Amino acid sequence: MRNPWTKLASRLVYENPWIRLREDTVIRPDGGQGIYGVVEVRPSIGVLAINDRDELLLVGQWRYPAGRYCWEIPRGGSHGGETAVQAVAARELREEAGVEAASWTPLISVDVNNGITTDTEHLFLATGLTSTQAKPDPEEEIAVRWVPFNEAVQMAVRGELTEVCTVAAILLLSHLRRR
């Protein structure tokens, strides 16, 4: 499965603290010359945090690009220099929801919008939860809600949870529990 694309040139179009957009000049798989705009995003994480009452932690926030309010599992991107994704997950869980976890289980890693972005999101299960102090980023205004896990599964199936990593993670854990 060799790379059928050839990169001829690359220019940085835009950069902010969260994303970089570059436009590559390429030879496409069909041999024609073209461009590819790639949105570079640092690796991200998503956490299924489940408490002793089998409730799943959901965080709610207004998603500016989507233009609406979304309930999701805690998710976030690594900061510059952070390389250990489980540490990123622990930081996001603590900052967004004020929760610490004694036990971490890596689930799967998923490509999010792999035709456009470089985003890979690493999904974790976190249990053995205790409360600490939340400290969200200034960009975030976050609400916290605990939902019985089986109800969260129904919310995903009914399309009430729309964020795709949240849907995939919940349905994955539901599947693993059934085995």
Next chain:
Amino acid sequence: MRNPWTKLASRLVYENPWIRLREDTVIRPDGGQGIYGVVEVRPSIGVLAINDRDELLLVGQWRYPAGRYCWEIPRGGSHGGETAVQAVAARELREEAGVEAASWTPLISVDVNNGITTDTEHLFLATGLTSTQAKPDPEEEIAVRWVPFNEAVQMAVRGELTEVCTVAAILLLSHLRRR
């Protein structure tokens, strides 16, 4: 759930046939002024196409941003002017895999990277399949593979299928079949 963000200004940074990047100047939820870079993507679709032998259609291609080969359900974005997402799904299925479907069932719609992009992907189940002529875009070099649905579920659970809409759609259908 009102919008806690205020947009003060917006400028178009970049545009190609697939994406537009704009940078908004905003008042954040915490009252501070900042910027938000939004990647505008047209609505997209993903299709679980299942044949009479209960095999799932997977398409394989090198994903340039991810830098590796990925097997996924047929997915694609709407072109300018296309508004009926089911028609987009039928076109993508025909172009990428040379398959037409007699029966279409809308599943759920998911946000893909809702902190950065506007992408909403509409997931469909397509059955009653017949073969026609594939006609991929020049940007695409696509392989086609039929996998028993239960095996596709295992591939998703084991992390061998990494594209997140593919994982979510397969696990959703698996859940719906179990009910």
